[in-house]
Every structure is written in structure tokens, then in C-alpha cells.
Amino acid sequence: MWIWQQQxxxxxxxxxxxxxxxxxxxxxNQGLLLGKIGxxxxxxxxxxxxxxxxxHSSAIEGETLNAxxxxxxxxxxxxxxxxxxYPTTAQTDGLADITLDxxxxxxxxxxxxxxxxxxxxxxxxxxAVFNPVIGGKLRGDEPMQVVSGRLDKPTIHFEAxxxxxxxxxxxxxxxxxxxxxxxxDLDPLVRAAITHLWFVTLHPLDDGNGRITRxxxxxxxxxxxxxxxHFYAMSVSILERRKAYYAILESTQQGSLDITPWLLWxxxxxNDAVQHTLNNIEQTIAKTQFWLRVDRRLLTPTLTTxxxxxxxxxxxxxxxxxxxxxxxxxxxxxSRATATRHLAQLVEQQCLVKTGAGGRSTRYVLVR
Numbered sequence: 001m002w003i004w005q006q007q008x009x010x011x012x013x014x015x016x017x018x019x020x021x022x023x024x025x026x027x028x029n030q031g032l033l034l035g036k037i038g039x040x041x042x043x044x045x046x047x048x049x050x051x052x053x054x055x056h057s058s059a060i061e062g063e064t065l066n067a068x069x070x071x072x073x074x075x076x077x078x079x080x081x082x083x084x085x086y087p088t089t090a091q092t093d094g095l096a097d098i099t100l101d102x103x104x105x106x107x108x109x110x111x112x113x114x115x116x117x118x119x120x121x122x123x124x125x126x127x128a129v130f131n132p133v134i135g136g137k138l139r140g141d142e143p144m145q146v147v148s149g150r151l152d153k154p155t156i157h158f159e160a161x162x163x164x165x166x167x168x169x170x171x172x173x174x175x176x177x178x179x180x181x182x183x184x185d186l187d188p189l190v191r192a193a194i195t196h197l198w199f200v201t202l203h204p205l206d207d208g209n210g211r212i213t214r215x216x217x218x219x220x221x222x223x224x225x226x227x228x229x230h231f232y233a234m235s236v237s238i239l240e241r242r243k244a245y246y247a248i249l250e251s252t253q254q255g256s257l258d259i260t261p262w263l264l265w266x267x268x269x270x271n272d273a274v275q276h277t278l279n280n281i282e283q284t285i286a287k288t289q290f291w292l293r294v295d296r297r298l299l300t301p302t303l304t305t306x307x308x309x310x311x312x313x314x315x316x317x318x319x320x321x322x323x324x325x326x327x328x329x330x331x332x333x334x335s336r337a338t339a340t341r342h343l344a345q346l347v348e349q350q351c352l353v354k355t356g357a358g359g360r361s362t363r364y365v366l367v368r
Contacts, residue, residue, distance in 0.1 A: 074096045140206070
């Protein structure tokens with residue numbers, strides 16, 4: 001029995017005691033995040049977050065987007081000037097439009113026409129040759145199933161509600177989405193998790209259900225924070241946990257109306273996304289402080305381009321155990337003699353310090 005076949009569908013229930021600690025942790029981290037992002041960094045973090053969400057949401061479905069094209073599409077829509085703009089496409093422009101609509105117009109009520117407009121922009125008509133999906137339309141009368149395996153022995157992971165109940169089901173979902181914003185006893189983050197599960201279970205479209213679901217989730221999260229921007233990209237964390245994502249969806253859609261496991265997974269993934277941004281901010285702050293210290297103690301006016309590149313790689317954590325002379329050669333693309341000289345200079349400048357017993361085991365780590 002699929003979850004939508006349960007008699008009380010969609011009256012979900014969950015264990016508040018189990019999810020409340022996660023809710024408190026997320027709310028604490030969200031507050032911490034807002035406090036750490038300086039006003040001068042808001043526009044950059046906003047742009048980077050939207051790019052990450054768009055690119056990673058498509059990657060969850062196995063589609064690779066050009067991040068530079070996505071960036072230029074978003075920059076054009078936001079009126080942000082770029083030094084080297086990249087050519088955009090109808091697809092990246094459409095993705096920029098629907099992302100901005102979901103986030104900037106978060107106070108607007110949800111309508112079916114809005115969802116279908118998003119879908120039409122997700123599947124531009126000029127790309128119909130490559131993808132036969134017609135954007136802006138609900139799925140047809142054929143059964144909608146998620147399957148894998150051999151054609152003669154397919155594994156059915158999920159079957160969506162039949163087409164003849166879909167219109168009423170969507171009406172019920174949209175009415176709930178609009179009314180639940182004012183429901184005092186429903187935590188806004190739980191509401192976002194229910195939004196995700198409910199819509200993807202209805203699976204109302206021939207293709208693009210996952211991406212539209214994650215767009216609706218972003219809309220619900222924007223409403224939860226009462227702001228048009230948030231500085232974390234949940235799709236990044238979902239992609240990192242893609243196998244677990246599909247597994248929890250499958251088990252939930254085949255289970256009862258007690259969605260506690262789904263809520264725990266969703267909230268933990270959301271918390272991971274917030275924590276990921278916090279870590280990036282800490283890394284950015286650490287890099288800034290490092291370069292300020294370097295500027296103050298440099299014995300010569302400047303470092304070479306290669307030295308700066310290697311130091312930034314170390315600051316990004318690419319060489320957690322330090323960098324060897326041979327690794328420096330490869331990263332900086334210099335000769336062995338130049339690598340040795342550069343490393344000696346960085347030690348003299350108090351940017352790096354040697355570790356190891358000497359010889360080939362010698363590595364160089366940052367002076368913090």
C-alpha cells in the first residue's frame with residue numbers, strides 16, 4: 001500500500017519529541033549564520049547560494065548545467081555587472097526566473113498556474129527536440145511510476161496517485177500550502193518538509209517533479225524565515241546524500257502516515273546545509289585573517305602568483321597534511337628547482353613551516 005492509499009491521507013503525524021532537538025539546532029544555526037554574514041557580503045552570498053541550488057538540484061536528477069551560464073543568467077536578472085559574462089541559454093534564463101520568483105515573491109500565494117509556469121520555464125519549447133517533455137502541463141493518463149532495473153523485470157519504487165484524482169489532490173495541496181503559513185501549531189521547517197514529501201508524492205508532472213519539489217521547498221523555507229534570501233543551498237546537501245534521499249523517500253512513500261523518519265532525515269539534511277555555509281564563512285574569515293597577517297610580516301613586497309595560488313589551496317584545505325615539494329611543482333606548474341626556492345621563501349616569510357624528518361617526507365604547513 002502506497003502512502004497516498006492510506007485512509008487518512010494526507011493527515012500526517014510525527015513524534016514531536018524526536019524532532020524538537022533538531023528544530024532547535026537548526027534555528028540556532030540559522031541565527032548564527034545571519035550574525036556572521038556581514039552586510040557587504042549579502043549580495044555575493046545570495047548569488048552564490050542560488051547558483052549552488054540551481055546547479056545541484058539539476059545534478060540530483062543527473063543533469064549537468066554550466067555554472068558560469070547559470071551565474072550570468074542570475075546576474076542579468078539581478079542587475080549585477082560581471083567582468084566576463086558567460087553566454088546564457090533559454091534553460092539557464094528560465095531556471096534563473098523560477099528561482100527568483102520562488103524566493104523574491106515568497107509572500108505571494110501559491111497557484112497551480114504558478115507551478116505550471118515554472119514547469120514551462122524548466123522545459124523551454126525550443127529544446128523539445130532534445131527532451132520531448134512539454135512544459136507547463138500536468139502528466140497524462142498513463143500510470144506514473146518510478147522504476148529501475150531491466151525492462152522485462154522492472155523494480156517499481158513508487159507509483160503516483162492516478163490521473164483522475166490528481167486535480168483534486170493538487171487543489172487540496174495548494175490550499176493547505178497557502179493556509180498552513182498561518183497555522184500556529186505547525187513549525188515552519190516541518191511545513192517545508194511536508195511540502196517536499198506531499199508534492200513529490202503527487203508527482204503531477206511528466207518530468208521535473210524533483211526540481212519543482214525542491215523549488216517549492218525553497219519557497220517554504222523563504223516563508224519560514226520571512227525573507228527573500230537564505231544563505232544555504234539545501235540541494236547541495238541532498239546531492240551529497242542522494243542515495244539516502246531516494247531511499248528515505250521510497251520507504252516513506254511505502255509506509256504509514258507517521259512521517260517521523262522523513263522529518264528527521266529532512267531536518268538533519270537542512271541542518272547540514274546551514275552548517276556547510278557556516279563552515280565556508282569560517283574558512284573565508286580564516287583566509288582573510290591569514291592574508292592580513294602575511295601582509296604585515298612580509299619581508300619583500302609581494303609573493304609570486306604561484307605562491308599565492310598554493311597558499312590559497314592550503315587555506316581551502318586541499319592538503320590537510322601539508323604540501324610536499326613535488327606537490328608544489330604540480331600545483332604551481334613550476335620546475336623542481338623553482339618549487340624548492342619558492343618553498344624556502346615562504347618559510348623565510350613565515351607563511352609556511354616545515355614538518356617531517358626531512359628529505360622526501362618533508363611537508364610544509366601554514367603558519368596560523
